[in-house]
Amino acid sequence: xxxxxxxxxxxxxxxxxxxxxxxxxxxxxxxxxxxxxxxxxxxxxxxxxxxxxxxxxxxxxxxxxxxxxxxxxxxxxxxxxxxxxxxxxxxxxxxxxxxxxxxxxxxxxxxxxxxxxxxxxxxxxxxxxxxxxxxxxxxxxxxxxxxxxxxxxxxxxxxxxxxxxxxxxxxxxxxxxxxxxxxxxxxxxxxxxxxxxxxxxxxxxxxxxxxxxxxxxxxxxxxxxxxxxxxxxxxxxxxxxxxxxxxxxxxxxxxxxxxxxxxxxxxxxxxxxxxxxxxxxxxxxxxxxxxxxxxxxxxxxxxxxxxxxxxxxxxxxxxxxxxxxxxxxxxxxxxxxxxxxxxxxxxxxxxxxxxxxxxxxxxxxxxxxxxxxxxxxxxxxxxxxxxxxxxxxxxxxxxxxxxxxxxxxxxxxxxxxxxxxxxxxxxxxxxxxxxxxxxxxxxxxxxxxxxxxxxxxxxxxxxxxxxxxxxxxxxxxxxxxxxxxxxxxxxxxxxxxxxxxxxxxxxxx
Ligand code: MSP
Numbered sequence: 001x002x003x004x005x006x007x008x009x010x011x012x013x014x015x016x017x018x019x020x021x022x023x024x025x026x027x028x029x030x031x032x033x034x035x036x037x038x039x040x041x042x043x044x045x046x047x048x049x050x051x052x053x054x055x056x057x058x059x060x061x062x063x064x065x066x067x068x069x070x071x072x073x074x075x076x077x078x079x080x081x082x083x084x085x086x087x088x089x090x091x092x093x094x095x096x097x098x099x100x101x102x103x104x105x106x107x108x109x110x111x112x113x114x115x116x117x118x119x120x121x122x123x124x125x126x127x128x129x130x131x132x133x134x135x136x137x138x139x140x141x142x143x144x145x146x147x148x149x150x151x152x153x154x155x156x157x158x159x160x161x162x163x164x165x166x167x168x169x170x171x172x173x174x175x176x177x178x179x180x181x182x183x184x185x186x187x188x189x190x191x192x193x194x195x196x197x198x199x200x201x202x203x204x205x206x207x208x209x210x211x212x213x214x215x216x217x218x219x220x221x222x223x224x225x226x227x228x229x230x231x232x233x234x235x236x237x238x239x240x241x242x243x244x245x246x247x248x249x250x251x252x253x254x255x256x257x258x259x260x261x262x263x264x265x266x267x268x269x270x271x272x273x274x275x276x277x278x279x280x281x282x283x284x285x286x287x288x289x290x291x292x293x294x295x296x297x298x299x300x301x302x303x304x305x306x307x308x309x310x311x312x313x314x315x316x317x318x319x320x321x322x323x324x325x326x327x328x329x330x331x332x333x334x335x336x337x338x339x340x341x342x343x344x345x346x347x348x349x350x351x352x353x354x355x356x357x358x359x360x361x362x363x364x365x366x367x368x369x370x371x372x373x374x375x376x377x378x379x380x381x382x383x384x385x386x387x388x389x390x391x392x393x394x395x396x397x398x399x400x401x402x403x404x405x406x407x408x409x410x411x412x413x414x415x416x417x418x419x420x421x422x423x424x425x426x427x428x429x430x431x432x433x434x435x436x437x438x439x440x441x442x443x444x445x446x447x448x449x450x451x452x453x454x455x456x457x458x459x460x461x462x463x464x465x466x467x468x469x470x471x472x473x474x475x476x477x478x479x480x481x482x483x484x485x486x487x488x489x490x491x492x493x494x495x496x497x498x499x500x501x502x503x504x505x506x507x508x509x
Contacts, residue, residue, distance in 0.1 A: 012050035015263035023083030028318035043463035049484035057102030062239030066225035
């Protein structure tokens with residue numbers, strides 16, 4: 001994949017978005033998966049010297065939320081107010097440095113939705129008609145024949161395995177069909193959807209089935225919890241149209257033209273593969289109708305699964321974020337594990353055995369042990385003061401791995417970037433063993449080189465574990481992390497003043 005960020009900071013802008021989550025319950029590990037990855041990407045580009053803007057939030061309208069509030073005997077607004085706070089608390093715990101938390105019930109967003117719908121109406125892209133079809137409230141989506149599954153003559157949702165509702169109603173349609181060729185062209189040639197096979201899947205579906213016009217309104221008699229259609233107050237806007245537009249509200253659309261110009265062109269949108277159709281066929285079309293280009297990248301990841309099934313509240317098989325944080329005693333370990341297991345192509349089965357071995361192998365034994373050994377040695381043999389004297393031969397090895405890690409970060413391949421960083425740490429542990437600096441009278445060169453290597457690895461891990469790595473760098477006497485790639489040069493530090501020998505990760509019981 002081509003790199004996303006551009007080099008010079010004046011020109012380098014990046015807009016990272018997560019899907020906005022249905023706040024019908026607290027977030028689980030599946031939601032954390034997307035959000036943490038997005039945060040890591042945003043933090044990486046910021047560390048590399050770009051202006052990064054991270055948007056996340058909650059998708060608060062629609063039948064799903066309305067029913068959930070009713071079930072609890074609550075007013076929908078009170079319910080989403082309460083739940084949005086819960087999401088914010090979880091993201092705080094996980095160190096998500098979002099620039100804006102958007103809620104679709106915000107006045108600003110509702111105005112944007114009305115503005116866009118009026119614009120599409122004025123442009124003649126909306127017409128009235130009748131809709132009949134099978135609806136899944138959990139997905140907030142109609143399923144056509146071939147898409148739904150039939151079990152014992154009952155029509156079911158292919159994702160949630162729930163019985164679908166048959167709905168027949170007057171509605172308004174958006175003329176997606178007009179944009180069939182455009183969408184196909186960007187899916188096939190645009191180099192936007194990553195990994196590419198997701199793009200091809202959607203393109204093939206459109207080639208076979210065509211691109212049907214989309215029902216974008218719901219009669220208030222069925223769903224009242226939504227934004228009123230500006231030209232017919234008997235209807236509310238279909239929740240998915242409302243939700244997709246959050247990405248524009250997030251940039252101050254339509255007023256803040258500078259921000260839109262700077263950020264939209266270098267946007268990286270993260271989604272799970274479950275919402276691929278909405279973010280391609282529908283989203284690309286709406287953007288085109290508004291004379292906006294598609295995002296720069298749509299980064300699609302696969303599912304976290306339990307016994308092969310997508311983890312989710314509807315299936316009742318969720319791993320709680322709290323449980324995982326408690327197990328490792330540090331929320332940043334959750335972030336690290338997510339970065340390590342991230343897979344865009346294949347589903348990843350949740351496994352405590354694997355998580356424990358990542359913790360023990362990568363953090364405790366590899367990173368943590370190296371930090372402890374190197375700082376102890378520096379204090380014992382050099383009184384903490386290591387002066388610039390790089391072992392050029394070993395530095396070459398580190399430099400190569402570092403470059404790979406940077407390249408993979410720039411290509412949004414977080415898990416591979418981490419793998420190369422871990423290789424730096426492995427190589428450095430082996431280097432100490434080989435060099436045995438405790439046996440020489442002049443250990444400065446080896447120790448300086450090892451500290452440089454730890455510094456580089458810590459910088460590379462900084463987007464993943466911001467607090468832990470800052471503390472480690474601090475113990476080396478470095479209390480400021482800069483923005484830009486200059487600091488990634490080996491030999492950049494003139495003198496280390498190691499203050500303490502930390503044990504950054506504790507054994508788990
Ligand atoms: N509200 C919509 C999105 C609107 S975006 C304009 C929605 N919300 S959701 O809460 O159901 O889920 C959103 C996202 O959570 C998924 O696309 C995915 O990124 C993430 N995940 C939820 N469960 C997951 C797994 N089990 N595995 C991986 N990602 C998961 O859809």
